[in-house]
Amino acid sequence: MSELVTGDAVVLGLRPAKLPSRALALAIDLAVVGAVFVLVSIGLALATASLDDAAFAAVSVAAFLLVLVGGPIAVETLSHGRSLGKLACGLRVVRDDGGPIRFRHALVRGAMGVVEILMTFGVVACIASLVSARGRRLGDVFAGTLVVRERVPAGRAAAVPPPPPWLVGRFAGLDLSAVPDSLWLAVRQYLTRMHQLDAQVGRSMAERLAGELAERTGVPVPAGVPAGAYLAAVVNERQARDARKVFGAARDEAARGGFEGAAGQPVGGVPVKGAGTWAPVAAVPPAGAGGAGAPVPPAGADGGQVPPAATGFAPPA
Incomplete structure:
Protein backbone atom coordinates (compact mmCIF):
# COMPACT_ATOMS: atom_id res chain seq x y z
CA MET A 1 0.00 0.00 0.00
CA SER A 2 1.28 3.43 -0.92
CA GLU A 3 1.99 5.98 1.80
CA LEU A 4 0.89 8.89 -0.39
CA VAL A 5 -1.32 11.45 1.34
CA THR A 6 -2.87 14.19 -0.77
CA GLY A 7 -4.68 17.37 0.10
CA ASP A 8 -8.14 15.88 -0.38
CA ALA A 9 -7.25 12.55 1.26
CA VAL A 10 -8.54 10.48 -1.62
CA VAL A 11 -5.43 8.58 -2.64
CA LEU A 12 -4.44 6.99 0.63
CA GLY A 13 -5.15 3.54 -0.85
CA LEU A 14 -2.96 3.74 -3.97
CA ARG A 15 -1.18 0.49 -4.78
CA PRO A 16 1.98 0.93 -6.86
CA ALA A 17 2.32 -1.52 -9.74
CA LYS A 18 5.25 -3.90 -9.54
CA LEU A 19 7.58 -5.08 -12.27
CA PRO A 20 5.66 -8.17 -13.54
CA SER A 21 2.42 -6.30 -14.26
CA ARG A 22 4.30 -3.32 -15.71
CA ALA A 23 6.39 -5.59 -17.94
CA LEU A 24 3.26 -7.30 -19.27
CA ALA A 25 1.60 -3.96 -19.98
CA LEU A 26 4.76 -2.71 -21.70
CA ALA A 27 4.95 -5.85 -23.84
CA ILE A 28 1.38 -5.30 -25.04
CA ASP A 29 2.08 -1.64 -25.80
CA LEU A 30 5.29 -2.47 -27.68
CA ALA A 31 3.52 -5.15 -29.72
CA VAL A 32 0.81 -2.71 -30.77
CA VAL A 33 3.24 0.15 -31.48
CA GLY A 34 5.57 -2.21 -33.36
CA ALA A 35 2.75 -3.46 -35.57
CA VAL A 36 1.71 0.11 -36.35
CA PHE A 37 5.31 1.07 -37.10
CA VAL A 38 5.72 -1.85 -39.52
CA LEU A 39 2.55 -0.91 -41.38
CA VAL A 40 3.56 2.75 -41.57
CA SER A 41 7.04 1.80 -42.75
CA ILE A 42 5.64 -0.39 -45.52
CA GLY A 43 3.33 2.39 -46.61
CA LEU A 44 6.12 4.94 -46.62
CA ALA A 45 8.44 2.60 -48.53
CA LEU A 46 5.85 2.24 -51.27
CA ALA A 47 5.08 5.96 -51.31
CA THR A 48 8.71 7.13 -51.34
CA ALA A 49 10.17 4.61 -53.75
CA SER A 50 11.19 7.39 -56.13
CA LEU A 51 13.10 9.40 -53.48
CA ASP A 52 16.84 9.28 -53.00
CA ASP A 53 18.53 7.67 -50.01
CA ALA A 54 18.84 10.89 -47.96
CA ALA A 55 15.14 11.68 -48.30
CA PHE A 56 14.19 8.10 -47.49
CA ALA A 57 16.34 8.19 -44.34
CA ALA A 58 14.73 11.45 -43.24
CA VAL A 59 11.25 10.00 -43.74
CA SER A 60 12.24 6.87 -41.80
CA VAL A 61 13.50 8.92 -38.85
CA ALA A 62 10.32 10.99 -38.90
CA ALA A 63 8.20 7.83 -38.89
CA PHE A 64 10.24 6.44 -35.98
CA LEU A 65 9.76 9.59 -33.90
CA LEU A 66 6.10 9.91 -34.85
CA VAL A 67 5.04 6.32 -34.14
CA LEU A 68 7.43 4.90 -31.54
CA VAL A 69 7.89 8.12 -29.53
CA GLY A 70 4.99 10.42 -30.32
CA GLY A 71 2.37 7.65 -30.34
CA PRO A 72 2.77 6.57 -26.68
CA ILE A 73 3.02 10.20 -25.57
CA ALA A 74 -0.23 11.08 -27.34
CA VAL A 75 -2.02 8.00 -26.02
CA GLU A 76 -0.99 8.60 -22.39
CA THR A 77 -1.92 12.28 -22.63
CA LEU A 78 -5.36 11.70 -24.16
CA SER A 79 -6.20 8.71 -21.95
CA HIS A 80 -4.82 10.31 -18.75
CA GLY A 81 -2.23 7.60 -18.23
CA ARG A 82 -4.03 4.50 -19.53
CA SER A 83 -2.46 2.99 -22.62
CA LEU A 84 -3.83 -0.19 -24.19
CA GLY A 85 -1.44 -2.41 -22.23
CA LYS A 86 -2.09 -0.62 -18.94
CA LEU A 87 -5.83 -0.79 -19.55
CA ALA A 88 -5.60 -4.54 -20.11
CA CYS A 89 -3.54 -5.04 -16.93
CA GLY A 90 -5.57 -2.64 -14.78
CA LEU A 91 -2.79 -0.06 -14.42
CA ARG A 92 -2.66 3.71 -14.72
CA VAL A 93 -0.02 6.43 -14.66
CA VAL A 94 -0.71 9.19 -12.12
CA ARG A 95 1.24 12.07 -10.65
CA ASP A 96 3.08 11.72 -7.37
CA ASP A 97 0.13 13.40 -5.63
CA GLY A 98 -2.37 11.00 -7.20
CA GLY A 99 -3.73 13.40 -9.83
CA PRO A 100 -4.03 12.70 -13.58
CA ILE A 101 -0.95 13.26 -15.72
CA ARG A 102 -0.65 15.95 -18.37
CA PHE A 103 1.29 16.37 -21.59
CA ARG A 104 4.54 17.36 -19.89
CA HIS A 105 4.50 14.23 -17.76
CA ALA A 106 3.85 12.01 -20.77
CA LEU A 107 6.55 13.85 -22.76
CA VAL A 108 9.23 13.25 -20.13
CA ARG A 109 8.20 9.60 -19.75
CA GLY A 110 8.28 9.10 -23.52
CA ALA A 111 11.64 10.81 -23.98
CA MET A 112 13.22 8.77 -21.20
CA GLY A 113 11.56 5.64 -22.55
CA VAL A 114 13.58 5.94 -25.76
CA VAL A 115 16.77 5.55 -23.73
CA GLU A 116 15.79 3.10 -20.99
CA ILE A 117 13.39 0.92 -23.02
CA LEU A 118 14.05 1.13 -26.76
CA MET A 119 17.82 1.68 -26.81
CA THR A 120 18.64 -0.73 -23.97
CA PHE A 121 15.84 -3.24 -24.64
CA GLY A 122 14.26 -2.45 -21.28
CA VAL A 123 17.25 -3.47 -19.16
CA VAL A 124 17.67 -0.03 -17.55
CA ALA A 125 13.92 0.24 -16.89
CA CYS A 126 13.85 -3.20 -15.23
CA ILE A 127 16.80 -2.41 -12.98
CA ALA A 128 15.34 0.95 -11.97
CA SER A 129 11.96 -0.61 -11.25
CA LEU A 130 13.52 -3.32 -9.09
CA VAL A 131 15.59 -0.82 -7.11
CA SER A 132 12.70 1.60 -6.54
CA ALA A 133 10.49 0.93 -3.54
CA ARG A 134 7.43 1.90 -5.58
CA GLY A 135 8.50 0.21 -8.80
CA ARG A 136 9.28 3.43 -10.68
CA ARG A 137 11.54 3.60 -13.72
CA LEU A 138 13.73 6.59 -14.56
CA GLY A 139 11.01 8.18 -16.66
CA ASP A 140 8.68 8.15 -13.66
CA VAL A 141 11.35 9.67 -11.42
CA PHE A 142 12.10 12.57 -13.77
CA ALA A 143 8.44 13.12 -14.68
CA GLY A 144 7.17 12.89 -11.08
CA THR A 145 4.75 10.09 -11.89
CA LEU A 146 3.78 6.69 -10.51
CA VAL A 147 2.14 3.64 -12.10
CA VAL A 148 -0.61 2.33 -9.83
CA ARG A 149 -3.08 -0.52 -9.88
CA GLU A 150 -6.63 0.51 -10.66
CA ARG A 151 -8.24 -2.89 -10.22
CA VAL A 152 -7.64 -4.17 -6.70
CA PRO A 153 -9.49 -6.90 -4.78
CA ALA A 154 -12.62 -5.55 -3.17
CA GLY A 155 -12.30 -5.59 0.59
CA ARG A 156 -14.68 -4.89 3.39
CA ALA A 157 -15.53 -1.22 3.67
CA ALA A 158 -14.10 0.33 6.80
CA ALA A 159 -16.70 1.79 9.11
CA VAL A 160 -16.55 5.41 10.19
CA PRO A 161 -15.78 5.53 13.93
CA PRO A 162 -18.64 6.90 16.04
CA PRO A 163 -18.22 10.30 17.67
CA PRO A 164 -17.65 10.60 21.42
Whole structure:
Protein backbone atom coordinates (compact mmCIF):
# COMPACT_ATOMS: atom_id res chain seq x y z
CA MET A 1 0.00 0.00 0.00
CA SER A 2 1.28 3.43 -0.92
CA GLU A 3 1.99 5.98 1.80
CA LEU A 4 0.89 8.89 -0.39
CA VAL A 5 -1.32 11.45 1.34
CA THR A 6 -2.87 14.19 -0.77
CA GLY A 7 -4.68 17.37 0.10
CA ASP A 8 -8.14 15.88 -0.38
CA ALA A 9 -7.25 12.55 1.26
CA VAL A 10 -8.54 10.48 -1.62
CA VAL A 11 -5.43 8.58 -2.64
CA LEU A 12 -4.44 6.99 0.63
CA GLY A 13 -5.15 3.54 -0.85
CA LEU A 14 -2.96 3.74 -3.97
CA ARG A 15 -1.18 0.49 -4.78
CA PRO A 16 1.98 0.93 -6.86
CA ALA A 17 2.32 -1.52 -9.74
CA LYS A 18 5.25 -3.90 -9.54
CA LEU A 19 7.58 -5.08 -12.27
CA PRO A 20 5.66 -8.17 -13.54
CA SER A 21 2.42 -6.30 -14.26
CA ARG A 22 4.30 -3.32 -15.71
CA ALA A 23 6.39 -5.59 -17.94
CA LEU A 24 3.26 -7.30 -19.27
CA ALA A 25 1.60 -3.96 -19.98
CA LEU A 26 4.76 -2.71 -21.70
CA ALA A 27 4.95 -5.85 -23.84
CA ILE A 28 1.38 -5.30 -25.04
CA ASP A 29 2.08 -1.64 -25.80
CA LEU A 30 5.29 -2.47 -27.68
CA ALA A 31 3.52 -5.15 -29.72
CA VAL A 32 0.81 -2.71 -30.77
CA VAL A 33 3.24 0.15 -31.48
CA GLY A 34 5.57 -2.21 -33.36
CA ALA A 35 2.75 -3.46 -35.57
CA VAL A 36 1.71 0.11 -36.35
CA PHE A 37 5.31 1.07 -37.10
CA VAL A 38 5.72 -1.85 -39.52
CA LEU A 39 2.55 -0.91 -41.38
CA VAL A 40 3.56 2.75 -41.57
CA SER A 41 7.04 1.80 -42.75
CA ILE A 42 5.64 -0.39 -45.52
CA GLY A 43 3.33 2.39 -46.61
CA LEU A 44 6.12 4.94 -46.62
CA ALA A 45 8.44 2.60 -48.53
CA LEU A 46 5.85 2.24 -51.27
CA ALA A 47 5.08 5.96 -51.31
CA THR A 48 8.71 7.13 -51.34
CA ALA A 49 10.17 4.61 -53.75
CA SER A 50 11.19 7.39 -56.13
CA LEU A 51 13.10 9.40 -53.48
CA ASP A 52 16.84 9.28 -53.00
CA ASP A 53 18.53 7.67 -50.01
CA ALA A 54 18.84 10.89 -47.96
CA ALA A 55 15.14 11.68 -48.30
CA PHE A 56 14.19 8.10 -47.49
CA ALA A 57 16.34 8.19 -44.34
CA ALA A 58 14.73 11.45 -43.24
CA VAL A 59 11.25 10.00 -43.74
CA SER A 60 12.24 6.87 -41.80
CA VAL A 61 13.50 8.92 -38.85
CA ALA A 62 10.32 10.99 -38.90
CA ALA A 63 8.20 7.83 -38.89
CA PHE A 64 10.24 6.44 -35.98
CA LEU A 65 9.76 9.59 -33.90
CA LEU A 66 6.10 9.91 -34.85
CA VAL A 67 5.04 6.32 -34.14
CA LEU A 68 7.43 4.90 -31.54
CA VAL A 69 7.89 8.12 -29.53
CA GLY A 70 4.99 10.42 -30.32
CA GLY A 71 2.37 7.65 -30.34
CA PRO A 72 2.77 6.57 -26.68
CA ILE A 73 3.02 10.20 -25.57
CA ALA A 74 -0.23 11.08 -27.34
CA VAL A 75 -2.02 8.00 -26.02
CA GLU A 76 -0.99 8.60 -22.39
CA THR A 77 -1.92 12.28 -22.63
CA LEU A 78 -5.36 11.70 -24.16
CA SER A 79 -6.20 8.71 -21.95
CA HIS A 80 -4.82 10.31 -18.75
CA GLY A 81 -2.23 7.60 -18.23
CA ARG A 82 -4.03 4.50 -19.53
CA SER A 83 -2.46 2.99 -22.62
CA LEU A 84 -3.83 -0.19 -24.19
CA GLY A 85 -1.44 -2.41 -22.23
CA LYS A 86 -2.09 -0.62 -18.94
CA LEU A 87 -5.83 -0.79 -19.55
CA ALA A 88 -5.60 -4.54 -20.11
CA CYS A 89 -3.54 -5.04 -16.93
CA GLY A 90 -5.57 -2.64 -14.78
CA LEU A 91 -2.79 -0.06 -14.42
CA ARG A 92 -2.66 3.71 -14.72
CA VAL A 93 -0.02 6.43 -14.66
CA VAL A 94 -0.71 9.19 -12.12
CA ARG A 95 1.24 12.07 -10.65
CA ASP A 96 3.08 11.72 -7.37
CA ASP A 97 0.13 13.40 -5.63
CA GLY A 98 -2.37 11.00 -7.20
CA GLY A 99 -3.73 13.40 -9.83
CA PRO A 100 -4.03 12.70 -13.58
CA ILE A 101 -0.95 13.26 -15.72
CA ARG A 102 -0.65 15.95 -18.37
CA PHE A 103 1.29 16.37 -21.59
CA ARG A 104 4.54 17.36 -19.89
CA HIS A 105 4.50 14.23 -17.76
CA ALA A 106 3.85 12.01 -20.77
CA LEU A 107 6.55 13.85 -22.76
CA VAL A 108 9.23 13.25 -20.13
CA ARG A 109 8.20 9.60 -19.75
CA GLY A 110 8.28 9.10 -23.52
CA ALA A 111 11.64 10.81 -23.98
CA MET A 112 13.22 8.77 -21.20
CA GLY A 113 11.56 5.64 -22.55
CA VAL A 114 13.58 5.94 -25.76
CA VAL A 115 16.77 5.55 -23.73
CA GLU A 116 15.79 3.10 -20.99
CA ILE A 117 13.39 0.92 -23.02
CA LEU A 118 14.05 1.13 -26.76
CA MET A 119 17.82 1.68 -26.81
CA THR A 120 18.64 -0.73 -23.97
CA PHE A 121 15.84 -3.24 -24.64
CA GLY A 122 14.26 -2.45 -21.28
CA VAL A 123 17.25 -3.47 -19.16
CA VAL A 124 17.67 -0.03 -17.55
CA ALA A 125 13.92 0.24 -16.89
CA CYS A 126 13.85 -3.20 -15.23
CA ILE A 127 16.80 -2.41 -12.98
CA ALA A 128 15.34 0.95 -11.97
CA SER A 129 11.96 -0.61 -11.25
CA LEU A 130 13.52 -3.32 -9.09
CA VAL A 131 15.59 -0.82 -7.11
CA SER A 132 12.70 1.60 -6.54
CA ALA A 133 10.49 0.93 -3.54
CA ARG A 134 7.43 1.90 -5.58
CA GLY A 135 8.50 0.21 -8.80
CA ARG A 136 9.28 3.43 -10.68
CA ARG A 137 11.54 3.60 -13.72
CA LEU A 138 13.73 6.59 -14.56
CA GLY A 139 11.01 8.18 -16.66
CA ASP A 140 8.68 8.15 -13.66
CA VAL A 141 11.35 9.67 -11.42
CA PHE A 142 12.10 12.57 -13.77
CA ALA A 143 8.44 13.12 -14.68
CA GLY A 144 7.17 12.89 -11.08
CA THR A 145 4.75 10.09 -11.89
CA LEU A 146 3.78 6.69 -10.51
CA VAL A 147 2.14 3.64 -12.10
CA VAL A 148 -0.61 2.33 -9.83
CA ARG A 149 -3.08 -0.52 -9.88
CA GLU A 150 -6.63 0.51 -10.66
CA ARG A 151 -8.24 -2.89 -10.22
CA VAL A 152 -7.64 -4.17 -6.70
CA PRO A 153 -9.49 -6.90 -4.78
CA ALA A 154 -12.62 -5.55 -3.17
CA GLY A 155 -12.30 -5.59 0.59
CA ARG A 156 -14.68 -4.89 3.39
CA ALA A 157 -15.53 -1.22 3.67
CA ALA A 158 -14.10 0.33 6.80
CA ALA A 159 -16.70 1.79 9.11
CA VAL A 160 -16.55 5.41 10.19
CA PRO A 161 -15.78 5.53 13.93
CA PRO A 162 -18.64 6.90 16.04
CA PRO A 163 -18.22 10.30 17.67
CA PRO A 164 -17.65 10.60 21.42
CA PRO A 165 -20.94 10.56 23.37
CA TRP A 166 -20.42 14.13 24.61
CA LEU A 167 -20.66 15.37 21.00
CA VAL A 168 -23.66 13.33 19.79
CA GLY A 169 -26.49 15.69 18.83
CA ARG A 170 -24.44 18.83 19.45
CA PHE A 171 -24.50 19.82 15.76
CA ALA A 172 -28.20 19.16 15.16
CA GLY A 173 -28.77 22.74 13.98
CA LEU A 174 -25.81 22.85 11.61
CA ASP A 175 -26.55 23.72 7.96
CA LEU A 176 -24.90 21.02 5.85
CA SER A 177 -26.49 21.90 2.50
CA ALA A 178 -23.38 23.72 1.20
CA VAL A 179 -20.95 20.87 1.91
CA PRO A 180 -19.97 19.19 -1.41
CA ASP A 181 -19.84 15.43 -1.83
CA SER A 182 -16.09 15.57 -2.47
CA LEU A 183 -15.52 17.03 1.00
CA TRP A 184 -17.75 14.40 2.60
CA LEU A 185 -15.73 11.71 0.82
CA ALA A 186 -12.45 13.22 2.01
CA VAL A 187 -13.69 13.40 5.62
CA ARG A 188 -14.98 9.84 5.53
CA GLN A 189 -11.73 8.47 4.11
CA TYR A 190 -9.73 10.33 6.73
CA LEU A 191 -11.88 8.96 9.57
CA THR A 192 -11.59 5.37 8.33
CA ARG A 193 -7.79 5.63 8.04
CA MET A 194 -6.83 8.07 10.77
CA HIS A 195 -5.26 5.37 12.96
CA GLN A 196 -3.00 4.31 10.05
CA LEU A 197 -1.51 7.79 9.60
CA ASP A 198 1.43 9.37 11.32
CA ALA A 199 0.23 11.36 14.34
CA GLN A 200 1.48 14.71 13.03
CA VAL A 201 0.20 14.10 9.49
CA GLY A 202 -3.18 12.97 10.78
CA ARG A 203 -3.51 15.98 13.07
CA SER A 204 -2.72 18.48 10.33
CA MET A 205 -5.08 16.74 7.90
CA ALA A 206 -7.91 16.72 10.46
CA GLU A 207 -7.42 20.41 11.18
CA ARG A 208 -7.47 21.28 7.49
CA LEU A 209 -10.61 19.22 6.82
CA ALA A 210 -12.30 20.66 9.91
CA GLY A 211 -11.48 24.18 8.69
CA GLU A 212 -12.96 23.48 5.25
CA LEU A 213 -16.07 21.94 6.82
CA ALA A 214 -16.51 24.89 9.18
CA GLU A 215 -16.11 27.30 6.24
CA ARG A 216 -18.84 25.48 4.29
CA THR A 217 -21.25 25.40 7.23
CA GLY A 218 -20.53 28.95 8.35
CA VAL A 219 -20.03 27.89 11.98
CA PRO A 220 -16.50 27.67 13.45
CA VAL A 221 -15.25 24.58 15.20
CA PRO A 222 -16.20 24.79 18.90
CA ALA A 223 -13.33 25.67 21.18
CA GLY A 224 -11.80 22.72 22.97
CA VAL A 225 -13.18 20.14 20.51
CA PRO A 226 -10.47 18.13 18.71
CA ALA A 227 -10.63 18.32 14.93
CA GLY A 228 -11.03 14.56 14.52
CA ALA A 229 -13.88 14.38 17.02
CA TYR A 230 -15.56 17.34 15.32
CA LEU A 231 -15.41 15.59 11.93
CA ALA A 232 -16.82 12.37 13.37
CA ALA A 233 -19.68 14.22 15.08
CA VAL A 234 -20.64 16.13 11.92
CA VAL A 235 -20.57 12.96 9.81
CA ASN A 236 -22.72 11.22 12.43
CA GLU A 237 -25.19 14.12 12.27
CA ARG A 238 -25.44 13.82 8.49
CA GLN A 239 -26.03 10.06 8.74
CA ALA A 240 -28.74 10.64 11.34
CA ARG A 241 -30.47 13.15 9.05
CA ASP A 242 -30.35 10.73 6.13
CA ALA A 243 -31.84 8.01 8.31
CA ARG A 244 -34.65 10.33 9.44
CA LYS A 245 -35.44 11.14 5.81
CA VAL A 246 -35.79 7.46 4.97
CA PHE A 247 -37.92 6.75 8.04
CA GLY A 248 -40.04 9.83 7.37
CA ALA A 249 -40.73 8.74 3.81
CA ALA A 250 -41.82 5.30 5.05
CA ARG A 251 -44.06 6.88 7.68
CA ASP A 252 -45.68 9.18 5.12
CA GLU A 253 -46.31 6.27 2.79
CA ALA A 254 -47.94 4.36 5.61
CA ALA A 255 -50.10 7.38 6.50
CA ARG A 256 -51.33 7.61 2.90
CA GLY A 257 -52.57 4.01 3.09
CA GLY A 258 -49.68 2.58 1.18
CA PHE A 259 -49.86 -0.78 2.96
CA GLU A 260 -52.47 -2.48 0.78
CA GLY A 261 -52.40 -6.08 -0.38
CA ALA A 262 -52.66 -7.28 -3.94
CA ALA A 263 -56.42 -7.92 -3.55
CA GLY A 264 -57.08 -4.44 -2.22
CA GLN A 265 -57.15 -5.55 1.41
CA PRO A 266 -55.09 -3.32 3.71
CA VAL A 267 -52.36 -5.06 5.69
CA GLY A 268 -50.30 -3.92 8.60
CA GLY A 269 -53.13 -1.86 10.13
CA VAL A 270 -55.54 -2.18 13.04
CA PRO A 271 -59.34 -2.01 12.81
CA VAL A 272 -61.03 1.14 14.06
CA LYS A 273 -64.05 0.30 16.17
CA GLY A 274 -67.33 1.32 14.61
CA ALA A 275 -65.74 2.74 11.50
CA GLY A 276 -65.36 -0.44 9.44
CA THR A 277 -61.99 0.74 8.22
CA TRP A 278 -58.35 0.11 8.96
CA ALA A 279 -55.91 2.58 10.37
CA PRO A 280 -52.29 2.05 9.25
CA VAL A 281 -49.69 1.52 11.89
CA ALA A 282 -46.79 4.00 11.85
CA ALA A 283 -43.62 2.42 10.46
CA VAL A 284 -41.39 4.17 12.96
CA PRO A 285 -41.97 5.99 16.23
CA PRO A 286 -42.56 9.73 15.90
CA ALA A 287 -39.75 12.20 16.40
CA GLY A 288 -39.26 13.32 19.92
CA ALA A 289 -37.92 11.94 23.12
CA GLY A 290 -36.61 8.52 22.31
CA GLY A 291 -37.91 8.71 18.72
CA ALA A 292 -36.21 9.05 15.36
CA GLY A 293 -35.81 12.78 15.85
CA ALA A 294 -33.68 12.45 18.95
CA PRO A 295 -29.96 11.88 18.68
CA VAL A 296 -29.06 8.32 19.55
CA PRO A 297 -25.72 7.72 21.25
CA PRO A 298 -23.60 5.01 19.67
CA ALA A 299 -24.25 1.54 21.04
CA GLY A 300 -21.63 -0.96 22.03
CA ALA A 301 -21.52 -4.68 21.43
CA ASP A 302 -23.66 -5.37 24.53
CA GLY A 303 -26.26 -2.75 23.63
CA GLY A 304 -24.93 -0.24 26.10
CA GLN A 305 -23.40 3.15 25.46
CA VAL A 306 -19.93 3.20 23.94
CA PRO A 307 -17.36 4.54 26.40
CA PRO A 308 -15.27 7.47 25.15
CA ALA A 309 -12.16 5.30 24.79
CA ALA A 310 -13.94 2.96 22.33
CA THR A 311 -14.61 5.75 19.86
CA GLY A 312 -10.97 6.72 19.45
CA PHE A 313 -11.61 10.19 20.85
CA ALA A 314 -11.33 11.58 24.36
CA PRO A 315 -13.30 14.48 25.89
CA PRO A 316 -11.42 17.73 26.32
CA ALA A 317 -9.74 18.27 29.63
